[in-house]
Amino acid sequence: MTPLDLRFLAGLDAPEDHWRRRVRLLTGLIFAIAGTPKFFAHGWEAGHFRTYGLPWPDAFVYVIGAIEILGGLALIADVAVRPVSLLLGAVMIGAIITSGIGQGEWIPSLTLAPALLIACVYLVWAGPGTWPGAKPRGPVTARE
Numbered sequence: 089m090t091p092l093d094l095r096f097l098a099g100l101d102a103p104e105d106h107w108r109r110r111v112r113l114l115t116g117l118i119f120a121i122a123g124t125p126k127f128f129a130h131g132w133e134a135g136h137f138r139t140y141g142l143p144w145p146d147a148f149v150y151v152i153g154a155i156e157i158l159g160g161l162a163l164i165a166d167v168a169v170r171p172v173s174l175l176l177g178a179v180m181i182g183a184i185i186t187s188g189i190g191q192g193e194w195i196p197s198l199t200l201a202p203a204l205l206i207a208c209v210y211l212v213w214a215g216p217g218t219w220p221g222a223k224p225r226g227p228v229t230a231r232e
Contacts, residue, residue: 104166108214115207116163118200119156119176126153140186155179163211170212177208 104112126133126149133153137145155175162172180201188197 105214108211111207111210111214112163112166112169115176115204115211116160116165118160118204119163120160122196122200123153123156123160126150126156136187139191141190142186152179170215173208173211177205177212180205180208 130146130149133149134146137148142148156179159172159176159179162168163176183197183201184205186197187193188201191197
């Protein structure tokens with residue numbers, strides 16, 4: 089048995105429907121925007137991260153900001169949607185646990201973060217789209 093064809097990570101195995109496109113673009117835009125204060129208002133964001141009890145809160149702010157901006161841009165560009173959505177979903181789980189449940193911050197950690205987590209789960213489930221001009225393929229299967 090040969091390994092699965094990994095082209096699904098690049099978005100070559102299924103056409104993109106309008107719902108997936110809308111969710112992908114909106115989710116990517118929200119993440120890209122949400123990551124920018126972590127660089128432009130670093131002190132304010134780091135102050136929040138200090139209250140979460142995480143080690144190296146200043147570094148965490150930069151790492152999470154980079155993940156959100158680059159991940160959001162990857163979603164907008166339709167690049168590696170599944171792995172990026174998994175990573176961004178993990179960040180949202182962290183936000184829900186640390187600031188939402190741990191600190192009781194309703195906005196955005198118990199409102200927007202769960203909605204973004206649901207969007208990320210949907211994007212993982214819906215799978216990747218296609219490259220512009222690519223012909224849709226059937227589902228990727230293992231060949232024996």
